[in-house]
Amino acid sequence: MFANTVQPEIVSLFSSTGSDPLGVFGTACDALLPADSFIHLLIDKSSLPTPPPPAVPILPPSRDHSDETEFSNTSGLCLAQRVLHIQSPTLRTTYVRCPPDNSSSPLGLKHPWLHIQVRDMGREWSFEIGLVDRENRVGIIRLSTFQKEPRLKPPTKPSSPPLLHLPLSFPSISSRPLTAWATVALHLPTFLPHFSSSSLLSRGTEGAHMSAPSAASMPSGSFSHTSYVKVYATCRLRRIWFSQGGPSKKAPWEFELYGDEYR
16 A cells, blocks of 8 residues: 555554545444444544444443542543544454455555554453564564463464464553543564564464464564554544654654543
8 A cells, every 4th residue: 555655754544533534444343233333433522423223332431530529520531532433342343454354455554663542442452463574474463452461373374474462451440541542552673573482372372283383484583564454343543653753752743632621
């Protein structure tokens, strides 16, 4: 998609407030669960407009601290903006992906940093990225709130890439975060060496009859580009962008998270 284009320092891949938020994305939902598996744009603060029937959106988890009055309301925790609500009890069947599943072109972005602005909805959530090294070897990084420890799953067939599955957690409600939203920032080149980890590989093949993959088939060395980004249910999504700099480098003002009101 972007491999043969001039790539600026920052590329915004998804913005829920844009004119066509899913213009370069494909979507998938669980057709067997129309009431609880859907993707819908709504205002974070009000959860409106509601999706077409029979879809019934869940509400974000309560952050009410009834024992301490200064924390007893949610002012400032929500965004008074349109966001993308992705919901399903069958996590892997409901997602947005760039490029779409039927695309023959990889994403092709060479930026080392990926940033995702997301809201915890109190359900399991996951997202994944396809990484490609300078030898054109592909590896998948998947981060999930239900994963307990890092695991490396080797290719099950020649056409499937290895999968590095890592745990992910949101700040707890009891920690009193200033906003219900979080920005996940990943330095993508630092993940490539983990595809050569024998300790992670032993966890990923534990209890399975798999032979050790050859080193030649596993990505390593220098990072080349990202082949795709995929965000699963259940979450609310505001923005996805790639950059040359990390969290210490100030992002454009429109990328910042602002609460619904100030006190």
